[in-house]
Amino acid sequence: MPVMHPAHLAWNCIGNDEGQELLFSCVLAGIRAIDECDYILCNSFRGAEAATFARFPKIIPVGPLLTGERPGKPVGHFWLPEDGACMSWLDAQPVRSVVYVAFGSFTVFDRRQFQELALGLELTGRPFLWVVRPDIVHGDVHEYPDGFLDRVVASGINGGGRGKLVAWAPQQRVLAHPAVACFVSHCGWSSTMEGVRNGVPFVAWPYFADQFVNRAYICDIWRIGLPAVADEK
Numbered sequence: 004m005p006v007m008h009p010a011h012l013a014w015n016c017i018g019n020d021e022g023q024e025l026l027f028s029c030v031l032a033g034i035r036a037i038d039e040c041d042y043i044l045c046n047s048f049r050g051a052e053a054a055t056f057a058r059f060p061k062i063i064p065v066g067p068l069l070t071g072e073r074p075g076k077p078v079g080h081f082w083l084p085e086d087g088a089c090m091s092w093l094d095a096q097p098v099r100s101v102v103y104v105a106f107g108s109f110t111v112f113d114r115r116q117f118q119e120l121a122l123g124l125e126l127t128g129r130p131f132l133w134v135v136r137p138d139i140v141h142g143d144v145h146e147y148p149d150g151f152l153d154r155v156v157a158s159g160i161n162g163g164g165r166g167k168l169v170a171w172a173p174q175q176r177v178l179a180h181p182a183v184a185c186f187v188s189h190c191g192w193s194s195t196m197e198g199v200r201n202g203v204p205f206v207a208w209p210y211f212a213d214q215f216v217n218r219a220y221i222c223d224i225w226r227i228g229l230p231a232v233a234d235e236k
Contacts, residue, residue, distance in 0.1 A: 042063055051064075067199060099183070099184040190207050
């Protein structure tokens with residue numbers, strides 16, 4: 004395992020004291036349940052965590068899941084339908100050109116973070132596919148920078164803009180698409196395995212829980228991504 008800072012223990016990255024206590028209780032219950040198991044199946048693979056699996060032989064990796072030739076049917080978001088129209092937009096982009104940006108089901112930004120991310124994507128000068136959930140900003144208000152949508156965002160299925168916004172994307176299909184060049188991710192484990200499976204490099208921006216440890220794997224152990232450097236926000 005990577006070196007772990009105490010501040011990045013899963014239960015210390017959840018926010019308030021009540022949330023930290025709840026997550027700690029869940030982690031502790033899971034650890035205690037392990038003692039009752041003969042074997043544990045996990046969504047990983049031996050090449051990713053060889054030392055861990057050698058040390059704990061009762062943990063059996065069965066991933067990364069959906070490793071067949073054809074992508075399986077994804078579970079998707081808990082309450083948002085996938086927007087498959089983005090695949091047509093990806094088809095029109097050059098190979099290894101698109102920045103894919105997705106932060107899972109629970110990451111929430113404040114207004115300043117959201118706007119800085121939008122401006123950062125614009126400044127890259129590259130095409131991007133950005134998953135913007137309706138609740139991704141505190142207060143549920145998407146205040147894009149002035150003129151952002153007019154300058155860079157595509158309209159319609161095959162719009163000519165450099166950016167494409169969707170509420171939820173078919174992520175497994177997106178990451179397998181040859182147009183995708185990198186994955187700006189919250190480092191949730193499922194997203195991490197999907198990116199690894201498709202050979203897509205990461206820009207790692209964790210939000211809470213185990214995502215900080217996952218970032219350490221991505222950036223320090225596997226060396227397949229770069230960390231997003233955060234300021235006071």
